[in-house]
Amino acid sequence: MRKILGVDPGLKGGLSVIDERFNFIASIPMPVKTAADGSDRIDSRPIYDFIKEYQPDLIVFEQVGSRPRQKGVFKFGEGFGIVLGVAELLCDNIMFSRPQEWQGHQSLIGLSKKQIAEVAFAVFKAEAIYGKPRAGKRAVRDGISDSLMIAKFGVRFLE
Template sequence: MTPEVRLLGIDPGLTGALALLSLMPSGPSLAVADMPEVHKTIDAAALADLIRHWPRPDFIVLEQVGPQPRDGVRQAFSFGQSYATARTVALMLEIPLHLVRPQAWKGHFRLRGGPEGKEAGRALALRRFPASAKLFARKKDHNRAEAALLALYGAERLLPAGSLPDPDRVGGVATAGGVAAPGQPLPSPRAAGVSG
């Protein structure tokens, strides 16, 4: 098993969050932060500074979002701008970036979209990360929960089999999916690049 692997999950909205999942032989640890915002935009400098001050992640798992039919023009533009800022910061920090559509990671955990799915995601994060329950205590912490689940999705889908402390029990609760196919090598930073 790799001595330590770190994955950073990013929920890129203005009210989004970041979650750094560290997988260690002694067990997983989790740190979360709300998305830094200034004048109703993501503060790119503060976001980069926050990521630099945490232990360097091996991968960033960023939710690849797009406009929804119900979004107004202003909301769609704001969300797109937030996503672009988070993606640019990740690329500038030269950390391998994996883009994942909401349908993929939510499907992996059997979560629905909409408000019900947000609360179900928070409940799942509380179950999967019981030692970090205080990070998801409030109903509005659903974005923190989504960032943590994005990092967990990366651990379960991007890392080779056998590299997790216990592939069936990351975070203390049985996984919803599984890990990458046995024998699949961990991609090098240059080979990982940006994927969808």
Template structure:
């Protein structure tokens, strides 16, 4: 079973995870939007990456797990709109590709890995502990988004059989 773990948003990541092993992790494809050079997710590139990632699997054996995000206190209206837009693009692409989607709240997967009330970078440390063979891909502080995508996929892989999704 191929699990695609997704940390949504402009600085998010996508992890391709097969039978407990990380196949590939990519940063969220983005593109420049408008005169102010703001970034937005690149839906066409996301489609291409997922299409390439699933080509050796039957659709019934692919599970997409997206972090269930919502508005957070203190974030601006514009950034929350952009975050929601990214989430919607991901849902739309996966729906159009007829892939099974599951949503997991951050508190649920973070509790599983004992990351509640920890620093953002703690997920990177935890991912390196669990997947030491992938540590070179998680060497920078900015790689915490890749670690989140890995842990989202790993959480689903480890709890999928017993969870009520």
């Protein structure tokens, strides 16, 4: 069975693996470590271990850009580069999809992060989408739900 890895590349992002029949295999929140200067930084080792363990046939990255004068652009680009570099070491088949594309092909445009998480949960039944309840409400890990839906979008590109 062929596997697809979806990547939401931000610090609050995630990595999710599904198979070509839309069966959930595994997810992890984006691994983060504290840098020497006290800032958060993407941790490449757990990403390497995760990708190596599941050996996806295709990796689909969310391709995002920055807005003018947006803070943290360099830091985001650094994190994106870390994840991409690790992915390229372990998989020859990598593609990129803008949010408008992967969301549009799945009728998700205009939905909130919570609504996208509900759709992802309905499709994959992945408890990893929800974190610990806060104030009586289930917390949404939108990095996990987005990465699942990015992977789902990628199934159409398997050869």
